[in-house]
Amino acid sequence: MTHTLMKLPFDEGALEPYISKETVQYHHGKHHAGYVNKLNTLIRGTVYEPMGLVEIIQKAEAGIFNNASQVYNHDFYFTGLSSKPSAPLGILLERIERDFCSLDQFKDTFLQAAANLFGSGWVWLSVDKEGKLVIDTLSNANSPLLLERTPLLVCDVWEHAYYIDYRNVRADYLEKYWDLVNWDFVSHNLTNYVKGKYIEFPCDEYSGACEFSEDK
Numbered sequence: 701m702t703h704t705l706m707k708l709p710f711d712e713g714a715l716e717p718y719i720s721k722e723t724v725q726y727h728h729g730k731h732h733a734g735y736v737n738k739l740n741t742l743i744r745g746t747v748y749e750p751m752g753l754v755e756i757i758q759k760a761e762a763g764i765f766n767n768a769s770q771v772y773n774h775d776f777y778f779t780g781l782s783s784k785p786s787a788p789l790g791i792l793l794e795r796i797e798r799d800f801c802s803l804d805q806f807k808d809t810f811l812q813a814a815a816n817l818f819g820s821g822w823v824w825l826s827v828d829k830e831g832k833l834v835i836d837t838l839s840n841a842n843s844p845l846l847l848e849r850t851p852l853l854v855c856d857v858w859e860h861a862y863y864i865d866y867r868n869v870r871a872d873y874l875e876k877y878w879d880l881v882n883w884d885f886v887s888h889n890l891t892n893y894v895k896g897k898y899i900e901f902p903c904d905e906y907s908g909a910c911e912f913s914e915d916k
């Protein structure tokens with residue numbers, strides 16, 4: 701199969717002034733697209749060619765793994781951003797308070813982890829095997845899917861995510877990133893997990909509607 705670059709769920713300039721249109725154009729149009737193209741080139745004629753993205757991530761190594769995982773990670777990152785204000789509510793807020801004491805502590809822990817990640821990588825909020833919310837800092841293209849996690853949210857801390865807007869000041873990017881988190885998407889992912897609904901790749905089926913609002 702041929703993998704395709706996801707369509708952004710917002711206009712390229714929608715995240716301004718926090719994340720500029722130029723950053724989005726480079727990040728999505730060059731970096732993200734580059735991983736998709738490279739993946740398609742690398743899998744041609746291999747056992748990975750007929751596989752979906754998640755299966756490739758679970759089975760491949762080296763360049764094929766790296767590019768497949770970067771496609772997945774970027775799909776997750778961009779789906780998890782929105783200029784529309786939202787907040788963790790309902791069961792998401794309850795679980796955050798249960799596992800991190802408070803929303804403030806969760807924010808501090810998540811952003812500190814992102815600030816302290818050495819080099820390039822990703823910070824994930826996931827559900828672990830015991831149902832606990834956990835934060836993982838993963839270098840390069842590493843994936844929570846290989847840690848038996850159900851991913852809920854990711855922040856990209858590769859320099860290309862913020863260098864145009866914030867130069868080397870990652871901490872400033874992280875503070876602004878926090879204001880752009882699409883908590884409806886995070887809630888949607890947790891709802892599926894709580895309902896026992898296994899969604900292989902939530903970005904593909906997330907419609908932008910918060911299931912919690914419908915449930916209540």
Ligand code: MN
Nearest residue numbers: 731856858861
């Ligand atoms: Mn990136």
